[in-house]
Amino acid sequence: MNRRTPAVLLAGILVAATAAMAIPVAPAPDRDGAADGIQAGWSHTSRWNGEVADIWWTVWGRCSPDFLGERLICDALEALTRAGRRTFESKTSTDLGLPLPGGWDLMTANNSPFIRSAHVETPLDLAAVLGFYRAALDDRGWTENEGAAIEPDRIVIGFTTADGPGSLRLTRRDGKTIADLSLRKRPVATAGFLPKPEQGRLMLGNNTDGAAVVTVNERTIRLAAHAGKNLANSDDAAAELPESQKLDLSPGKYKVTLTVDGSPARSREFEVAANETWGLLVETHGVMLPVHLY
Numbered sequence: 623m624n625r626r627t628p629a630v631l632l633a634g635i636l637v638a639a640t641a642a643m644a645i646p647v648a649p650a651p652d653r654d655g656a657a658d659g660i661q662a663g664w665s666h667t668s669r670w671n672g673e674v675a676d677i678w679w680t681v682w683g684r685c686s687p688d689f690l691g692e693r694l695i696c697d698a699l700e701a702l703t704r705a706g707r708r709t710f711e712s713k714t715s716t717d718l719g720l721p722l723p724g725g726w727d728l729m730t731a732n733n734s735p736f737i738r739s740a741h742v743e744t745p746l747d748l749a750a751v752l753g754f755y756r757a758a759l760d761d762r763g764w765t766e767n768e769g770a771a772i773e774p775d776r777i778v779i780g781f782t783t784a785d786g787p788g789s790l791r792l793t794r795r796d797g798k799t800i801a802d803l804s805l806r807k808r809p810v811a812t813a814g815f816l817p818k819p820e821q822g823r824l825m826l827g828n829n830t831d832g833a834a835v836v837t838v839n840e841r842t843i844r845l846a847a848h849a850g851k852n853l854a855n856s857d858d859a860a861a862e863l864p865e866s867q868k869l870d871l872s873p874g875k876y877k878v879t880l881t882v883d884g885s886p887a888r889s890r891e892f893e894v895a896a897n898e899t900w901g902l903l904v905e906t907h908g909v910m911l912p913v914h915l916y
Contacts, residue, residue: 677854678714678731679903679911720803721758723751727798730913732854736811739804739914748794751801752777755790764788795891804914814861815899815916817870822894824869825860825915827853828904830882836904837879838869838892845904854901854913878902880910 715722718731720740728743744751756766759781767780775795781788783805791802810816817823826843827850828834834845843866850867852859860868873896879889885908892912894900899916 676731676733677913678718678729679905679913680714680729681727681905681909720805721755721762723754723801728909728911730911732913732915734807734856734915735809736807736815736857736916737804737914738807739802741912741914742801742803743798744801745798748775748777748792748799751792751799755792755801755803759788759790791893791895793893802914811899811916812857812861814857814859816857817897817899817916820873820896821870822873822896823899823916824871824876824892824894825850825853825863825899825901826867826869826904827851827863827901830904830906832883834904835881836902837881838871838876841869843867843869851903854903854915860901860915878910880904880908882908 711722711724711726714729714731718733718738718740720731720738722729722740722742723744723746725746726742726744729740731740732738746754759766762783764781764783767782769780771778775793777790777792779790781790786806786808788805789803793800815823824838826836826845828845828848829851831847833847836843836845845867850863853863853867854860871894873894875891875893877889878892879887881887882904888908888910890910892900892902898914901911901913901915903911903913905911
């Protein structure tokens with residue numbers, strides 16, 4: 623039996639897609655998205671004392687087909703790029719030094735003098751993501767502490783490691799699993815990143831050329847273009863933020879809504895834990911990037 627090459631398969635799919643181009647399809651939220659391709663960014667900060675801070679972020683887009691032919695093309699392109707995506711995800715995990723489950727739609731990561739962290743949003747179910755992390759972290763010598771909080775849609779586990787305390791928080795929401803993995807390093811942040819005792823800090827920045835409006839519950843913060851775009855680079859940069867862009871919040875879940883010119887408002891739920899600091903950066907296409915800073 624002759625093996626079909628990817629090019630031959632794609633050619634056949636394109637023929638079928640052309641014939642089906644006029645056939646409308648219903649939206650499929652579990653597979654269709656608002657954008658195609660990948661958006662990615664990286665920043666590197668070096669300080670006089672030799673300390674460095676690296677921030678990574680990646681958003682995988684999805685096709686948004688209106689017709690059956692477009693969906694066939696989307697599926698073909700996805701199949702051709704799947705192997706390349708796995709390679710990219712594996713390299714990102716290696717560079718960061720933390721395990722990352724495959725198939726994520728959004729990822730932010732931080733390696734600073736204070737923390738090594740990764741925020742991942744994936745369509746994988748909660749049990750699959752938990753199983754992945756338990757096996758991967760055990761392989762790295764992380765010891766799971768007693769007293770894990772396990773609920774049907776939320777899991778919080780503490781770890782003991784040779785480099786400092788670790789934490790894994792998993793939440794199931796809106797058809798995806800949100801995973802926050804962090805390793806707290808020995809140095810203590812200064813006032814820039816340091817939240818108030820038993821509270822969480824949320825710092826807001828805008829890395830776009832236009833103004834943005836962020837609403838946290840009922841509190842509205844207006845961000846000029848590029849306001850606070852470097853907040854994640856260092857505690858000094860964070861300390862320079864206006865007080866209006868630094869929110870000290872009681873632990874809990876908050877509704878965060880983003881409005882930018884030319885795009886519909888987007889809302890998401892965001893969890894803040896005690897003694898944590900997060901940056902929330904506005905990126906292009908109305909993307910909000912959560913970065914665990916401390």
